[in-house]
Amino acid sequence: MMVRNYIGPTEWEDDIINEVTGKVTYEGTPLDETNMNNIENGILVAHLDIGLAAQMALQLSRWNVLEIERYKKQKFLQGASTITSSGSNGYFRSADPFVQVSLKGFAQLNAPNYDVQLSITSGDTGLAGDLEVYDKTQNGFKVRMTGSAKSVSFLWTLLNPNI
Structure with a gap:
């Protein structure tokens, strides 16, 4: 019609x-x-x-x-990652081992003003030292290990309450 x-x-x-x-x-x-x-x-x-x-x-x-x-998805994200130490005799190293965590999905609009909680799940947990989050951007962040462990796996939880 x-x-x-x-x-x-x-x-x-x-x-x-x-x-x-x-x-x-x-x-x-x-x-x-x-x-x-x-x-x-x-x-x-x-x-x-x-x-x-x-x-x-x-x-x-x-x-x-x-x-x-x-x-x-911007308020709450979770994932897992592993930091593996390379080239260390257990006492001396030139830099702390780290891992770059890339965020899947949408970019964080108010980077770097979000929080990341870390929980060690496996590895040389007694030798891991501290896990520190740094270089937070819209699409990811880095986690550094200050201890002497060869490998540490962890669960990360990103919380962004201001979105």
């Missing part, structure tokens, strides 16, 4: 009939093909407008769901 020649709403007028003679003194709006097609075209336009409004509402709803999901 195609909208053709929709000219807007019709001002409908009644026939005025003389009560004494029964004759029509004023001819009202005719109930003819042109006026009936205008009614149908107006209904079709209304349906198209409602369909367009419904489509826009669905798109906005989907956008809101994606935005909420994005904010959820």
Whole structure:
């Protein structure tokens, strides 16, 4: 069905009939093909407008769901990583071993103002020393080990309450 020649709403007028003679003194709006097609075209336009409004509402709803999901993923992220020490005799080394942790998904909007909690899960835990988070960026951070362990695995939890 195609909208053709929709000219807007019709001002409908009644026939005025003389009560004494029964004759029509004023001819009202005719109930003819042109006026009936205008009614149908107006209904079709209304349906198209409602369909367009419904489509826009669905798109906005989907956008809101994606935005909420994005904010959820920026507030709380978890992962695991391992730091492996290389080239050390156990006492001396030129730099602390570290690992670069890359964040998957959305960038952290307020970097470096987020917190990272670390929990050692396996490895030479007694020799690990401290695990320190540094160089926080929108797409990741680094974790440095200050101890003399050969390898330490840890769980990291990123908390970003200001998003």
